[in-house]
Amino acid sequence: MMNKYIKYFLLSIWALALIFLVIIVGYVLMDKYKQDDISWTLNSNKGEVSLSDFKDKVVLIYFGFTHCPDICPTSLYLMSDAYKKLTKKEQSQVQLVFISVDPKRDTPKILYEYSKYFNKNIIGLTGNKDLLDNITQKYNAFYRFVPTPKSTLKYTVSHTTKIYIIDKVGKLQLSLDPHKQDVEYLIESIKSLI
């Protein structure tokens, strides 16, 4: 009789341990899924564009704003210079994306005009605050509006200055600092993922 109780007790312990294990594994997998989720859908001048539209392409993403005088043009020129040095075949496998975190000033139309100046392959995108907050969080990127009451600009935007590179299966592979890396490094990084 006693043995039976011990048996039930041990079975219960095992059952509890199993449930606990399933919860832990589930949590870890869920967390990993969240970390891996870098998807987005944003607005271009021609409608909605999603990251999933660029399957089988290496995607370079830069977060910025058009009133940014320094690092944004530097980064877009860098992305464009790297793209121009690829062969036609390689170019067909690459997509450049500029995401504005300043939708108040940067409409999809303005972003289209702005982006194409650097390179016709660059798609200019933006979205509402909730969308941008969600996306930047996924990329571990940051942006913040900073009032500049003495400047005519009224406000500026502090933001992460990295170029994010996503491989052909939609996985974030690396992020580069445009002030520290040269065009050759960027080209090699792109080619390694084509």
Place this chain on the structure above:
Amino acid sequence: MNKILIFLIMIIISYSSSINIVNAKIRPVPPISKVSSGFMKIISSYNKDIRLIKAKSNFSKITEIHNVKIKNGIMDMFQVPFLTIPANGFTELKAGSYHFMFIDLIKPLKVKEIKSIKLYFDNGVKKIIPIEVKR
């Protein structure tokens, strides 16, 4: 021809005083853009520090002095009231650091165009210098 002559005269004038400016350039930006930035190296042969307190350009309604700081991969940009040029030294306005902000561009900038900018220093010196639109 006249533009080249004006350019040469401006260069001669800029080298004849105790403040010299080199590598002055305006960053080319998309025609739709209403702002651009400017860079240069300001060299002083004065025996004491001087301050650049104001600038005016002939291609934007407003010219401001700004600075950029990049920390932990995040860029902060902010306006500064003046720029100090050390005695017998220089201060460089460059990408990722101090720069001019040209706000409300009067018309789209074209690469290789030569514009002008007037610099005001706290010792009363004013300088008009040529500045080229180039990367």
